[in-house]
Amino acid sequence: MIDKRTPISVPEAQKRVMDAAKRGTQKEWVPITQADGRTLAEAVYADHDIPPFDRSPLDGFAVQSEDTKNATSETPVYLEVMETVGAGHVAKPVTKPGQAVRVMTGTMMPEGCDAICMFELTNEVIKDGKTYIEVKRSFKIGDFVSFKGEETKKGDALMQEGTLITPGVKAVLATFGYATVPVTKKPKVGIFATGTELLEVNEPMEPGKIRNSNAYMVASQVENAGASGQYYGKLADDFDACYKAIKSSVENVDMLITTGGVSVGDFDFLPAIYEKLGATVLFNKIAQRPGSVTTVAELDGKLLFGLSGNPSACFVGFELYTRPAISMFLGSKTPYLTQTKATLTKDFPKANPFTRFIRSEIGYKGDGTLTTGPVGFDKSSTVTSLAHTSCFTVLPGGSRGFEAGDQVDVLLVDGPRSAQSLVLPKKD
């Protein structure tokens, strides 16, 4: 138990979480149709060449290039069309000079043919009941052929362990016959919301109370991160009840999230609960706004995330610490939000000693630059801005404010993930 709260930096807090985070070891096989959003438990290698055979990439005629070597517009060559073969069928071998095969896109090259003459470059002529094509140019061996293995060779590494399964990943899995897909079992993440002030979503408003929004938000973040969320309900401000509920649920989950109860108020029981559980507190104060009281502890190899009860602080705490830990469990090589720079669209005149994560909207400009601007009221307790948050504007702590037009750091909430944890922007 840490008694005195000394703020640590966000990168240091991320490092402590990730040093303690565990890679999930249980693999399960799911049907490819249910694999979206899961992550590969193992790397995928090509078990055959792509294309698996030489083929025609277009609709045309498979020819023997030797037959065409003297063909010109003045001295066309006539080749007998032996048959028409669609993709999926295998042509009879061509055995004599002067023979060609009409083939469709994707058709395996007929044995004996070595070039493709597309429809547009030839005419068919009928003579004595036989069909011929008139070829007015020469073809070299391999002209217009798609070769076996030209895209991917058997044995090529295609996708690494921890890859998120997207539509494009599924195309590759289907190509290589993964009717079922090896994925890492989702971590089970328990969720408690603490606070006597909380009403459930279906309860009418009461004086002094607010509706519990964190549990629904966090459960959604958990699922979005690829884990399985288990909401255990809300806990009133009663130490013994909180302790018992948390203790019994920790045994059934891979990680536990609580919202609220981590500050210095009279009913902020989480610090004492972590102590009584015998958990190791990794940190309980971070030099960030919102969410400076975000507390993470470890018990029996399981991470306990004490997120703030303030919705914006809770949201930010999840994205900075919990999401990367879930991604690590799933074997992802890119567990962090992507960091880049954008032009600030609004003044932030006030200075703040801590690094600020302003809930913002990213703008992609026509010239390839990015803008970032706040999406609402900027307080730790704000909830409505979260609906429109696609990035965090990261303002370094220091003695000055910021002006519209400044180049500032951003973390993309909505976008590709990164292998790099937060790099603190420079202070003034």
Next chain:
Amino acid sequence: MIDKRTPISVPEAQKRVMDAAKRGTQKEWVPITQADGRTLAEAVYADHDIPPFDRSPLDGFAVQSEDTKNATSETPVYLEVMETVGAGHVAKPVTKPGQAVRVMTGTMMPEGCDAICMFELTNEVIKDGKTYIEVKRSFKIGDFVSFKGEETKKGDALMQEGTLITPGVKAVLATFGYATVPVTKKPKVGIFATGTELLEVNEPMEPGKIRNSNAYMVASQVENAGASGQYYGKLADDFDACYKAIKSSVENVDMLITTGGVSVGDFDFLPAIYEKLGATVLFNKIAQRPGSVTTVAELDGKLLFGLSGNPSACFVGFELYTRPAISMFLGSKTPYLTQTKATLTKDFPKANPFTRFIRSEIGYKGDGTLTTGPVGFDKSSTVTSLAHTSCFTVLPGGSRGFEAGDQVDVLLVDGPRSAQSLVLPKKD
């Protein structure tokens, strides 16, 4: 039926699709816990203020500012602490001068109090069995109070119709008591893969055949876009069977996707099927690579997407035309992929008369600029690159190639969506 294939531009093709696309009219209510990824069927307005009452944003003491007007370090004021009140409880009114209430973060302001003195600014002292706080500074009315409605006022428009339900959106929905959420019924999108060459994912490889990857990929794209995919299986190259299967399934879906069969090969039956169905072909040739033969038709108000059978072309066709139509059905105001500019990381020496959509990976640089580079073999038939595609590099058609370092257009496959359809990059 359009007989001659005259290529139209991508923006024109997008416009024809969106002019024909329908907004879904059926609303359904789903539990908030199952609302992720759905879209709001109606706008959401605040039915109460946020915060719903004046409250303390921190752990401290609610005071009467009038009591503190002469307080300094030299002449501190002592206020009697009447009770301790946690969030969710309602304090007894303060009725006499010199009284204060110990309150926690989120506690409703006690009646009679008008400012908050945080823990850190005061000391508690016990005298004659009563608890007092020593206040060494003055407070103005409203100091450190979070006011009713300061974040959001009753009646404020919070989220528009067609908003995608994300974790942040759920926080707002929970706050306003949406135990069930009004969402637009998902469009049902039927999927056929055509081609005798196709093997199902669980079938062993055979000469001349390839596995069906498009159906799994497209089904995943359909779900990702917020629709409900129904895979009807693969169709061999037989006109009557294809016609019957497509005709009977159109009646049961809101949109129909086929992959393959739209080119000029002998077994490319889709054009004739559209004609026999009496469908209106919106276009059957687009000045794009890959996917120039992408064909879209309309029948009884339903869109029929004839995507290419080549995986990369199929993927691109879906993202450019089908995804926006699904988003439109769901009421989204941002149905298109976001377009921006990035620095090309690789040479593309060959010119192409058509606009190219190269499957690429977007890079976010530390300085706020973007890079884009191809993620594999660049052919219409390529499948493996799709696993790594996070953007399309958009190279305008023309007579020149492109070099690493050029600023080029990109469409973000993985990222926020846009209200703006493709704006063709300038040709040389």
